[in-house]
Amino acid sequence: MKRTVARILRIAAELLVIAAAVTAVVTGMIYAWEAPYFDHPHRGENAWRNFVKASVVLSSLGAVAAGVLWLAWRHRAALDTQPDAPARFLAVAVATLPEVRRDWGVAMMAELSSITDSSARWRFAASSARAALFPPAEGRRPATGRFGAAVAVLGVIACVTATGYLSLVYPGTLEVTSALVIAALVVFLAACLSLALIAPPALTSSVMARRAGLFLGIGSGLGLLLFSRTDAVEMGAMTFIVPAQFLIFVIAPIIALGTTIGTNLGDAVSWVLIVVPGLMIPLGILGAALAIVVVRGAGQALRRTSSDAAAAGNAGSDRTSGS
Amino acid sequence: MAVIQALAEEPDVWRYGYDLCQQLDLKAGSMYPILMRLADRGMLETTWATEGEPGRPPRHLYRLTGTGLAFATKLAAAADRPGAAAAPSSATSTTVRGPRLAGAHP
Numbered sequence: 001m002k003r004t005v006a007r008i009l010r011i012a013a014e015l016l017v018i019a020a021a022v023t024a025v026v027t028g029m030i031y032a033w034e035a036p037y038f039d040h041p042h043r044g045e046n047a048w049r050n051f052v053k054a055s056v057v058l059s060s061l062g063a064v065a066a067g068v069l070w071l072a073w074r075h076r077a078a079l080d081t082q083p084d085a086p087a088r089f090l091a092v093a094v095a096t097l098p099e100v101r102r103d104w105g106v107a108m109m110a111e112l113s114s115i116t117d118s119s120a121r122w123r124f125a126a127s128s129a130r131a132a133l134f135p136p137a138e139g140r141r142p143a144t145g146r147f148g149a150a151v152a153v154l155g156v157i158a159c160v161t162a163t164g165y166l167s168l169v170y171p172g173t174l175e176v177t178s179a180l181v182i183a184a185l186v187v188f189l190a191a192c193l194s195l196a197l198i199a200p201p202a203l204t205s206s207v208m209a210r211r212a213g214l215f216l217g218i219g220s221g222l223g224l225l226l227f228s229r230t231d232a233v234e235m236g237a238m239t240f241i242v243p244a245q246f247l248i249f250v251i252a253p254i255i256a257l258g259t260t261i262g263t264n265l266g267d268a269v270s271w272v273l274i275v276v277p278g279l280m281i282p283l284g285i286l287g288a289a290l291a292i293v294v295v296r297g298a299g300q301a302l303r304r305t306s307s308d309a310a311a312a313g314n315a316g317s318d319r320t321s322g323s
Numbered sequence: 324m325a326v327i328q329a330l331a332e333e334p335d336v337w338r339y340g341y342d343l344c345q346q347l348d349l350k351a352g353s354m355y356p357i358l359m360r361l362a363d364r365g366m367l368e369t370t371w372a373t374e375g376e377p378g379r380p381p382r383h384l385y386r387l388t389g390t391g392l393a394f395a396t397k398l399a400a401a402a403d404r405p406g407a408a409a410a411p412s413s414a415t416s417t418t419v420r421g422p423r424l425a426g427a428h429p
Contacts, residue, residue: 104355106383111351114379123350124341124344127350127353128355131351131353134356135359136359
């Protein structure tokens with residue numbers, strides 16, 4: 001009974017920490033997004049309201065998704081059967097190993113069980129965790145595969161090009177975005193690119209996870225394209241941030257859980273996290289850019305047509321009144 | 324290379340990973356990737372201990388295969404070659420890893 005209560009309390013504490021971390025990250029990102037509008041004379045009130053609403057909704061979704069993912073991960077790592085903190089630490093890392101390396105993870109855990117000194121156990125667990133997270137690659141190909149690497153590189157180049165184009169053609173699109181958001185975007189892009197090119201090789205062995213990641217990446221890219229053609233025009237190229245949060249914090253863990261059956265959880269999560277941003281960001285930004293160009297162009301053409309018609313009408317009435 | 328030499332000292336004896344770490348003063352984070360690579364290249368044989376302490380999982384054991392032992396022999400021969408000891412360690416490492424080694428010992 002005592003053991004069960006202690007277990008529940010430990011899981012609750014872990015979930016609390018995860019929820020707090022997710023809330024801090026999500027709220028920080030939304031704050032950075034909304035901050036430029038807070039002092040706006042007309043939009044200030046709405047900006048605060050949007051900030052609170054988006055923070056509550058996305059933080060809750062993200063916290064729930066991360067919590068579910070952590071429960072699946074700790075089940076896979078059999079955390080409740082581990083004797084102490086070093087063993088739990090190593091078990092979490094070993095759970096990321098793919099099928100072909102699974103025996104090595106079991107071997108590391110078994111070696112740890114033979115070490116009795118506490119500090120030696122920590123040293124061995126920490127060092128072995130590094131080997132479990134970054135085991136040697138089996139081939140020389142990019143960890144994402146050649147197709148994934150090419151898509152990621154082209155996508156990021158397209159993203160940077162489209163953003164640069166937008167900032168030149170429509171300076172107002174980006175000027176409302178804070179420097180913090182732009183810096184975060186740059187870091188995010190660099191991280192996506194590095195993940196796509198030099199992802200931990202241990203996390204790329206599952207064909208099923210690869211397919212899931214590709215499917216989700218393409219689907220999310222198309223979704224963002226549609227999204228950008230509806231209400232994203234006003235927000236500009238940065239509009240992908242909110243759906244990106246939704247995809248990363250909500251859909252990715254769900255897909256990861258789905259692909260856990262018969263494959264490696266680490267594979268699924270990493271592939272979703274690698275492929276989704278790799279495809280989603282460039283497609284999302286390109287979609288937003290296209291939508292802005294098309295809608296604004298159509299709007300200008302419409303205005304020109306109506307003003308021409310009005311001018312023609314005025315001219316006609318002037319002629320009529322003049323005669 | 325030190326791992327291969329350590330395993331070649333008693334080629335018939337199965338060794339534990341942690342014991343190898345202690346013998347060579349290597350961290351597990353360095354030792355296990357080396358062992359994985361050796362196993363990938365068919366130089367290392369692995370098995371699970373059948374006898375262990377009760378309540379503890381069986382440990383993984385390692386020893387060199389015939390290929391690994393042959394490589395260790397070539398490695399030792401290359402190290403014994405005149406002038407090999409005076410060569411920089413990086414050059415020695417390159418020599419023993421590359422195909423030049425096989426050519427040097429027909």
